[in-house]
Amino acid sequence: MDSFVSEAGLVVPAVTTEQMREVDRVAIEGIGPNLYQMMENAGRNLALSCVEMLGEGWATSSVVVLAGTGGNGGGGICAARHLANHGGQVTLVVSDVERLAGVPAEQLALFRASGGRLAAIGDLGTLETSLTVDAVLGYSLAGAPHGAAADLIGWMSQGPAPVVSLDVPSGVDATTGEAPGVHVRAATTMALALPKTGLAVDATGEIWLADIGIPAGVLERARVRPPPAGLFSKGYRVRLSWSS
Numbered sequence: 001m002d003s004f005v006s007e008a009g010l011v012v013p014a015v016t017t018e019q020m021r022e023v024d025r026v027a028i029e030g031i032g033p034n035l036y037q038m039m040e041n042a043g044r045n046l047a048l049s050c051v052e053m054l055g056e057g058w059a060t061s062s063v064v065v066l067a068g069t070g071g072n073g074g075g076g077i078c079a080a081r082h083l084a085n086h087g088g089q090v091t092l093v094v095s096d097v098e099r100l101a102g103v104p105a106e107q108l109a110l111f112r113a114s115g116g117r118l119a120a121i122g123d124l125g126t127l128e129t130s131l132t133v134d135a136v137l138g139y140s141l142a143g144a145p146h147g148a149a150a151d152l153i154g155w156m157s158q159g160p161a162p163v164v165s166l167d168v169p170s171g172v173d174a175t176t177g178e179a180p181g182v183h184v185r186a187a188t189t190m191a192l193a194l195p196k197t198g199l200a201v202d203a204t205g206e207i208w209l210a211d212i213g214i215p216a217g218v219l220e221r222a223r224v225r226p227p228p229a230g231l232f233s234k235g236y237r238v239r240l241s242w243s244s
């Protein structure tokens with residue numbers, strides 16, 4: 001079993017998709033955090049990672065955010081809003097705007113009010129990007145990517161710009177690390193709450209773990225080991241490495 005270790009040497013337990021789904025269920029159906037809170041923390045941490053990856057003068061670089069129709073997409077749309085709010089040159093492309101619903105759809109309404117640019121998937125060929133955010137598919141990947149999601153993955157693979165993936169590189173199975181079809185090769189992957197067992201693969205690139213505010217009591221109720229105390233003592237994102 002691959003273990004994930006912080007730069008301070010703390011061993012962080014990894015979870016399968018099923019375990020993460022149970023954590024989400026306990027949080028959303030129980031005492032919280034609710035999906036709005038978790039997605040906001042995810043998106044804000046992702047925006048901060050983008051700013052750090054682009055460095056000084058980040059706001060003059062073009063950022064393309066590719067979002068799918070579910071929670072992964074919602075986190076990407078949220079990050080796009082935060083970047084646009086701070087003056088970034090952000091272009092958002094959603095795989096299928098009509099299929100957005102619930103909290104992800106509300107994230108899009110917020111993005112539209114941010115002044116960021118929403119482009120159609122047909123405009124992909126015209127887009128320039130210095131950094132691409134991969135928020136297409138998360139841990140609910142079901143089979144080989146198809147349709148618009150596959151098109152977005154293909155677009156990311158053909159360009160030189162680095163890709164930062166939210167939670168898991170799109171097309172990679174969050175439990176096994178296998179890719180049933182096309183998948184993203186990320187420069188960086190920002191995992192949410194806990195590393196997934198499927199992240200111990202090269203497609204992940206650098207692994208960062210973002211805290212999205214889930215208390216230890218919720219993890220314990222989901223029968224998942226909480227991360228070691230002090231893991232986030234220096235901030236909401238920590239770099240992890242894995243050793244097979």
Ligand SMILES: NC(=O)C1=CN([C@@H]2O[C@H](COP(=O)(O)OP(=O)(O)OC[C@H]3O[C@@H](n4cnc5c(N)ncnc54)[C@H](OP(=O)(O)O)[C@@H]3O)[C@@H](O)[C@H]2O)[C@@H](O)CC1
Pocket residue numbers: 020024035038039042068069070071072073074075099136137138139140141142143144145146147149150166167168192193212
């Ligand atoms: N606490 C947390 O951890 C939080 C986690 N969060 C994030 O949510 C993510 C999980 O969200 P999720 O369950 O909505 O699914 P997600 O992975 O976004 O997929 C969405 C859609 O993709 C599609 N699709 C699937 N397979 C496909 C294929 N082969 N080829 C093409 N399309 C395919 C399918 O759409 P459909 O086919 O039904 O139209 C499906 O509905 C998780 O990874 C994390 O990033 C945040 O919400 C914050 C809190």
Ligand SMILES: [K+]
Pocket residue numbers: 072134135136137138165166167168169170
């Ligand atoms: K992703």
